[in-house]
Amino acid sequence: FGxxxxxxxxxxxxxxxxxxxxxxxxxxYGGDELINGIERWCLWLIDVRPDELRRMPDVLARVERVRxxxxxxxxxxxxxxxxxxxxxxxxRQPDVPYLAVPKVxxxxxxxxxxxxxxxxxxxxxxxxxxxxxxAFHFGVLSSAMHMSWMRYTCGRMKSDYQYSNSIxxxxxxxxxxxxxxxxxxxxxAAQAVLDARAQF
Numbered sequence: 003f004g005x006x007x008x009x010x011x012x013x014x015x016x017x018x019x020x021x022x023x024x025x026x027x028x029x030x031y032g033g034d035e036l037i038n039g040i041e042r043w044c045l046w047l048i049d050v051r052p053d054e055l056r057r058m059p060d061v062l063a064r065v066e067r068v069r070x071x072x073x074x075x076x077x078x079x080x081x082x083x084x085x086x087x088x089x090x091x092x093x094r095q096p097d098v099p100y101l102a103v104p105k106v107x108x109x110x111x112x113x114x115x116x117x118x119x120x121x122x123x124x125x126x127x128x129x130x131x132x133x134x135x136x137a138f139h140f141g142v143l144s145s146a147m148h149m150s151w152m153r154y155t156c157g158r159m160k161s162d163y164q165y166s167n168s169i170x171x172x173x174x175x176x177x178x179x180x181x182x183x184x185x186x187x188x189x190x191a192a193q194a195v196l197d198a199r200a201q202f
Contacts (some may be wrong), residue, residue, distance in 0.1 A: 005064040005071070008043040016177055020060045026050060032128035033104030037115050047088035053084065055088070092127050101135035101143070104128065105166075107155045113149055114165065116140065117199075130167050138185055139193030148174060 004137050007030060008016065018024050023045070030044040045061060055062050065087045070085055072084035081190050083091045105118045118140070133140060151174055157164040165171075177184075 005067040006045045006047075008045070010041050010043065013043045015047060016060055020058045023058050023061050026058075026061065028030055028122060028124045030126060031102060031119060032126035034128070036104055036117060037107065038103055045088075046124055048093075050088055054103055057132065088181045090124075094127075094131060095121070095124055096133035097121050100125070100136045101132040101140060101167055103130040103143070103171075104131070105130060107163045107165065109158075109161050109163055111163075113144060114152065114163070116143055128165075129172065130165055132171075137189040137192040137196075140196070141188040142176065144195060145188075146191065147177075151175075 008027070015018050017027075026047055027043050027048040028044050030042050032042075034040055035042055045064065046141060047061075047065070048057070048153075055065065059124060069084050069087035072080050072087065075081050075084075080091070083089075099118060099120050101116060102119045102125060103114060107114050118135070119125065150167060152163060155173065156170050180188075
């Protein structure tokens, strides 16, 4: 389904020939995009009507290539998805702002490069998402305590950290209950990190 993804230059070419495609284009983030600030786009066609699709021949051509590639796959489940070529085969997209955590990150990092994304930014399968997360969640997940837990419990992709929601996140001993003062301190520290990122 790579034909639903576009590099910035491909996006510009598509918009030059099909300006009405703009309402279907969304920024897309996977682990690489989040960590390295890479700009990528996707065609997010969940609600597109067949008549709208037919009025966008360049988009329709991409959809047909998705159908063709899925249909010739060696995996039965992928072949089934050929019947729905406008859709991502995995959709965990939150409808609220969310915290994005890359599934794979270098073991040389002291901290995972996690961040907030808005629901119009599409998350691929190489991100874990925490819908509705707050500064408190960001602060705890960015803490040295959570990083130590992650390094001890997570799997590895070669030697890189492989963050898992079922092993790392779900089993993490969250610091609860917290009084208002402790929670406010975590939120203030989290905001300081976000402010420093914005500055630089």
